[in-house]
Amino acid sequence: MNSYARFLAILILLVSCSQKEVNNTADKVFLNGKIYTLNQDDPWAESVAISDNKIVFVGSTKEAESFIGEKTELLDLDGKTILPGFVSAHDHLIASAWTSAGVQIYNAKDKEEALKMIKDYAEANPDRKVIQGIGWDKNMLKGLPTAKDLDAVVPDRPAFILDNTIHDGWLNTAALKAANITKETPDLVPGVTYWVRDEKGNPTGIAIEIQWFGAFGKIAWDPELMIRESAEDLYTLAASNGTTTFLCPGIVTPNIKDVHDGMENDFMVAMDMLREWEKKGILKMRTVAAPMFKSATGDPQKFVDFGAKMKDRYNSDQLLVNSLKIHPEGNTVAGTAPHLSPYQGTTDNYGSFNVEPEVTMAIVTKAADADLDVMIHTDGDRSSRAAIDAILAARQNHPDNRSALHHAIYVHPEDQIRVIENRIPVNATPNFYNTFGGGDQDNLRIRGEEQVNSSLGRYPHFARNGVPVSISADVPSTPSGMQGPLFVVQCAVTGKDASDPEAKAFPENRTPMTLEEAIRAVTIDAAWQLRMEDKVGSIEVGKYADLVILEKNPFDVDPLRIKDIKIISTIMDGNYTFKNKN
Numbered sequence: 001m002n003s004y005a006r007f008l009a010i011l012i013l014l015v016s017c018s019q020k021e022v023n024n025t026a027d028k029v030f031l032n033g034k035i036y037t038l039n040q041d042d043p044w045a046e047s048v049a050i051s052d053n054k055i056v057f058v059g060s061t062k063e064a065e066s067f068i069g070e071k072t073e074l075l076d077l078d079g080k081t082i083l084p085g086f087v088s089a090h091d092h093l094i095a096s097a098w099t100s101a102g103v104q105i106y107n108a109k110d111k112e113e114a115l116k117m118i119k120d121y122a123e124a125n126p127d128r129k130v131i132q133g134i135g136w137d138k139n140m141l142k143g144l145p146t147a148k149d150l151d152a153v154v155p156d157r158p159a160f161i162l163d164n165t166i167h168d169g170w171l172n173t174a175a176l177k178a179a180n181i182t183k184e185t186p187d188l189v190p191g192v193t194y195w196v197r198d199e200k201g202n203p204t205g206i207a208i209e210i211q212w213f214g215a216f217g218k219i220a221w222d223p224e225l226m227i228r229e230s231a232e233d234l235y236t237l238a239a240s241n242g243t244t245t246f247l248c249p250g251i252v253t254p255n256i257k258d259v260h261d262g263m264e265n266d267f268m269v270a271m272d273m274l275r276e277w278e279k280k281g282i283l284k285m286r287t288v289a290a291p292m293f294k295s296a297t298g299d300p301q302k303f304v305d306f307g308a309k310m311k312d313r314y315n316s317d318q319l320l321v322n323s324l325k326i327h328p329e330g331n332t333v334a335g336t337a338p339h340l341s342p343y344q345g346t347t348d349n350y351g352s353f354n355v356e357p358e359v360t361m362a363i364v365t366k367a368a369d370a371d372l373d374v375m376i377h378t379d380g381d382r383s384s385r386a387a388i389d390a391i392l393a394a395r396q397n398h399p400d401n402r403s404a405l406h407h408a409i410y411v412h413p414e415d416q417i418r419v420i421e422n423r424i425p426v427n428a429t430p431n432f433y434n435t436f437g438g439g440d441q442d443n444l445r446i447r448g449e450e451q452v453n454s455s456l457g458r459y460p461h462f463a464r465n466g467v468p469v470s471i472s473a474d475v476p477s478t479p480s481g482m483q484g485p486l487f488v489v490q491c492a493v494t495g496k497d498a499s500d501p502e503a504k505a506f507p508e509n510r511t512p513m514t515l516e517e518a519i520r521a522v523t524i525d526a527a528w529q530l531r532m533e534d535k536v537g538s539i540e541v542g543k544y545a546d547l548v549i550l551e552k553n554p555f556d557v558d559p560l561r562i563k564d565i566k567i568i569s570t571i572m573d574g575n576y577t578f579k580n581k582n
Contacts, residue, residue: 433457
């Protein structure tokens with residue numbers, strides 16, 4: 001080799017080494033931590049390195065040193081914990097904050113205290129044209145209230161006070177008049193979605209199972225403003241709780257029952273806004289959004305066609321549509337969810353469907369043909385059975401269909417076997433099965449101890465038997481203060497409502513989730529349900545840099561204190577979406 005060739009070879013080697021060093025230099029390196037990776041082959045590590053928006057190294061602190069360059073941001077974790085960014089597979093975080101505006105009466109002890117709280121709020125806000133609030137339940141009020149009760153404290157303007165699930169509304173006389181609600185106003189689905197009426201047929205002021213949406217839409221709905229304000233608030237909140245990815249199973253607006261016009265229009269308003277945020281780099285969470293079917297008269301094919309159109313339009317790793325949502329029944333504690341046996345104290349009340357099983361079957365199978373999964377809201381054991389039937393039918397031609405039971409509040413023991421044998425995904429909200437909001441009293445009253453023990457909230461049993469289970473808060477059906485995945489994890493591993501220090505476990509015969517199962521349910525198993533397990537949900541080289549840094553290790557904390565673990569920071573796509581300033 002002549003001198004020139006030798007010089008050229010050395011030059012190429014030097015450039016190659018230099019390039020390798022540049023390529024190995026990370027943007028961020030976190031050292032000396034307790035990193036729970038959710039990678040079963042390597043569950044714990046000390047350090048992680050990020051370049052651009054991807055994880056490039058997971059391992060020991062010593063090995064991580066080779067990824068440190070002059071411009072690398074270093075953070076010595078000093079024993080703090082990193083988990084994969086939390087994944088919520090069921091929270092309505094895009095547009096639902098409007099439902100929880102106003103006075104919060106969750107903690108009222110009785111009707112008298114609730115009314116005083118509403119009165120004080122109305123007097124403190126004389127310029128509000130409509131008084132809103134949320135948080136009542138029948139146990140607190142000793143039965144259903146009336147418009148006249150509310151008139152006594154808000155006589156001069158419309159008032160909407162929602163129950164603690166947002167399914168039922170309490171309106172005063174001014175609100176009924178403003179929305180032109182009269183004796184002649186039809187119920188959307190008699191016995192399921194309806195106005196409570198007196199013996200003469202006049203509405204009393206209580207709207208069951210979102211019957212109040214139409215009235216609110218006439219009086220107070222402003223989609224451009226309310227959707228934006230809601231998303232700004234709830235995305236910021238969820239990021240501060242460590243959430244980096246979530247499924248919005250239906251964008252909650254007053255138009256969701258108008259499945260082919262109102263729902264579609266509001267869905268596109270919200271998604272176009274989020275796409276603008278994505279383009280600007282200010283979208284704080286990966287968002288999987290699902291159009292919702294909550295109509296007794298909608299057309300299945302038209303609904304699926306809309307979902308397919310949205311899937312083509314929104315298909316990035318930060319903003320996507322890959323699923324649909326069906327809400328086939330009413331509220332389980334209102335005595336309207338479909339069951340295989342009568343409600344306690346009756347011989348002929350089996351509940352009823354808002355979306356009949358044959359419609360659910362049509363949507364799920366047609367959606368599978370369009371490469372869309374379907375999340376099916378299931379309260380009663382009869383609606384759970386119908387959902388399982390539809391999912392298994394879809395899998396005949398599409399074995400990897402990941403349509404799921406969402407809530408699975410009651411699942412008959414025979415159907416529990418089908419869920420396990422077929423690994424049908426389940427999403428659960430732990431506070432739907434415990435004492436939160438008097439749920440223990442309601443469930444014992446309407447279904448009885450035997451069915452509560454055998455069929456209510458069986459998600460830990462499913463997880464123990466290999467079913468992919470996710471857990472989440474379902475805001476706004478629980479207060480936004482409960483959105484935090486660590487709050488949800490605490491509820492799941494204790495069987496108790498984490499918002500009540502005096503809460504008892506319910507049902508008493510339950511074995512709760514293990515901590516390992518619960519963390520999987522807010523990370524990798526939730527990601528699997530959203531078809532994102534190859535991108536997020538665990539800390540592995542090549543996955544997106546979605547991380548949450550915790551002050552303490554959940555495995556070292558009293559289970560009753562998990563929700564109190566401080567979030568130090570949240571990182572989505574390699575960028576901080578939250579930093580704790582304290």
